[in-house]
Amino acid sequence: MRTESGIQDGLLKDKSTYEIMRPESVGISRSKLVLGKHSGRHAFKTRLSEMGYDLSQENLERAFETFKRLADLKKEVFDEDLEAIVQDEVLRVEVPDRYRLLKFKVQSGTDTSPRAEVEMEVDSRAVSGAGTGDGPVDAAYNTIAALTGTKSRLLKYSVNAITGGTDAQGEVSVRVEEGGHIVLGQGSHTDIIVASAKAYINALNRLEHMKKEKRDTPVL
Amino acid sequence: MDDRVRIFDTTLRDGEQSPGASMNVEEKIAVARQLTKLGVDVIEAGFAFSSPGDFDSVRRIALEVEGPVICSLARCKPEDIDAAAGALRGAPRARIHTFISTSEIHLKHQFRLTRSEALERAVEMVKRARGHVDDVEFSAMDASRTEPAYLYEMIEAVIEAGAGTVNIPDTVGYALPDQFGALIKGIRDNVRNIDRAVISVHCHNDLGLAVANSLAAVVNGARQVECTINGIGERAGNASLEEIVMILRTRKDVLGLETGIATEQIYPASRLVSGITGIMVQPNKAIVGDNAFAH
DSSP states (O other), X not given: OOOOSTTHXXXXXXGGGTOSSOGGGGTOOSSOOOBOXXXXXXXXXXXXXXXXXXXXXXXXXXXXXXXXXXXXXXXXXXXXXXXXXXXXXXXXXXXXXXXXXXXXXXXXXXXXXXXXXXXXXXXXXXXXXXXXXXXXXXXXXXXXXXXXXXXXXXXXXEEEESSSSTTOOEEEEEEEEETTEEEEEEEEESSHHHHHHHHHHHHHHHHHHHHHOOOOOOOO | OOOBOEEEEOXXXXXXXXXXXXXXXXXXXXXXXXXXXXXXXXXXXXXXXXXXXXXXXXXXXXXXXXXXXXXXXXXXXXXXXXXXXHHHTTOSSEEEEEEEEOSHHHIIIIIOOOHHHHHHHHHHHHHHHHHHOSEEEEEEEXXXXXXXXXXHHHHHHHHHHTOSEEEEEETTSOOOHHHHHHHHHHHHHHXXXXXXXXXXXXXXXXXXXXXXXXXXXXXXXXXXXXXXXXXXXXXXXXXXXHHHHHXXXXXHHHHOOBOOOOGGGHHHHHHHHHHHHOOOOOTTOTTTSTTTTOO
8 A cells, every 4th residue: 555745644643534435445455475386276266266266276377387397486475466367378278279379589788689589389280480570579579570470460569567676577469450449458467578578479369259240339 | 135245256358458467268167166155145157159269268167167156248239148148158147248438438449339229229139138048237438427317327228128237347547536426326226237247346546446436336335346356457446355354344333235246265276367367466456465464
């Protein structure tokens, strides 16, 4: 809970001075629970459940492995990190996708021209290729577009650190359009270029899904 | 009249109509499970006829999520009603929600039906739905721009045909709170069999009045509110569930009404939906925004 400026004193004395509702009453906790590499399965599962994610045993295992890998990379694992893990590793991959990222490498910097090497699965077939661009994201996206044979337009790209700290995970959101269909794609990773590639591939999968789903939406 | 307001969540149907907000079936099930923890009365799981994906989502939620009533939307067409019934088969508690427009502007330009044709079709489809399930809801689309006398006639006829819930949508978000409240009062005063049905409202937020209009309706006797987590939905969105629920709870002293919502599940639900849809919550959003409890 954030509190700034001079009203703190009154607030500390009596919470009802300014608060007509308590944050706990809507499920916002005043203290942040942090997990780390010593946290076990049980703590992990309990926290996820409190956050609204009740996973099957199999999905829980998959998410837990990702959690362990992440906890090796960064010291503290926050709720936001857990959300990203479940969304990336469980919910988004449950439905069979046309496109999947297998391996990925980029080079960029002041004295080199940006280049990406991508290995991915397209309709269960492994394909690979390399491409260039005016930056690492452009290089990655050009390569992915070539490998998937897609002709979408990137309308918006944004990256956010999902928590504080230089070791935070980056979450990339993209808005992609093709043939009048607009979708959002998301991906997170401690490496923001990898997160960018995941977000783009997520958007391309959603576009495929949307193209198949010819639908008549009512306005109610 | 009872003092219990039913919460009908349409995050998975109207909420999914937010531009770019498509959810896959696993994501929808995750949201439905959280809505169950939240204690909503009804989950509108989708519009079964609209696509195979939607049919499958409704079907899986109907089979895998237990607690709330699971509902599918259906136009007043036999194939829609039958698809909804098919998708809901096996659900312990199922509802078919059928709708047709009642406003002159929609009937003339979109549906190309006369008033009496629309009324006849609505009655026939409510009966058809009742042939499949006991719990049927009827919506008079664009109700807030409908001539009241015709709206009363329509509502009376669908209740007679077996609708247990009659929904009054402000489809284009045009109503004002006083006006919308008066419309609900008008329905209570003029529809003879209204005590045999629950009055519901479904407000859109084009003028930022979705919650205010829903509240005015509840004060005037509506006992079901259709809403979404974070207020997502087509265009400017729907009435926000968390705001409606916390208004009723925080101002129970004046309003004297309650919901069955476990309010401490609101924030997890909000995070879950924004994470899955990618639709961020504005920092100054009431109840669930980052700054909502900052001083």
